[in-house]
Amino acid sequence: MIAIGNDHTGYELKKEVIAYLEEKGLEYKDYGCGECSASDYPEFAHKVGKAIQNKECDKGILICGTGIGISIAANKMKGIRAALCHDCFSAEATRLHNDANILAMGARVIGPGLAIKIVDTFLNTEFSGAERHIHRIQMLEEE
Numbered sequence: 313m314i315a316i317g318n319d320h321t322g323y324e325l326k327k328e329v330i331a332y333l334e335e336k337g338l339e340y341k342d343y344g345c346g347e348c349s350a351s352d353y354p355e356f357a358h359k360v361g362k363a364i365q366n367k368e369c370d371k372g373i374l375i376c377g378t379g380i381g382i383s384i385a386a387n388k389m390k391g392i393r394a395a396l397c398h399d400c401f402s403a404e405a406t407r408l409h410n411d412a413n414i415l416a417m418g419a420r421v422i423g424p425g426l427a428i429k430i431v432d433t434f435l436n437t438e439f440s441g442a443e444r445h446i447h448r449i450q451m452l453e454e455e
């Protein structure tokens with residue numbers, strides 16, 4: 313199950329991502345927001361992050377204007393590894409190396425064509441499982 317969340321700037325791109333998920337027959341839960349003129353990106357980062365923390369969903373997609381604020385908010389949550397990706401190389405690498413559980417994107421940065429390719433790459437790349445990467449991911453939870 314994929315959790316999807318966005319602020320007001322990400323609403324249009326979210327609709328494109330949902331159309332892709334539906335076309336592929338992938339299950340998702342939409343945590344908002346719907347169409348609106350203003351919203352606060354941390355709210356949707358927290359909703360999607362919680363869905364992953366409580367295992368309701370195994371991956372998430374977050375969209376704001378830049379992807380920055382919404383990924384910062386998600387990355388403050390325990391066990392969340394949100395990767396801001398605007399290219400397919402990063403989307404593949406973050407799954408292979410970081411076992412990222414959330415993909416963040418900026419709707420003001422990239423268009424829907426590239427965004428969908430990034431989503432496709434992110435969702436279809438498995439974590440490498442390499443010992444060194446497991447060790448580094450465990451270190452992320454330490455202070």
Ligand code: RB5
Pocket residue numbers: 319321353376377378379380381382
């Ligand atoms: C909203 O104007 C904008 O600040 C937000 O979407 C995001 O880009 C923040 O990082």
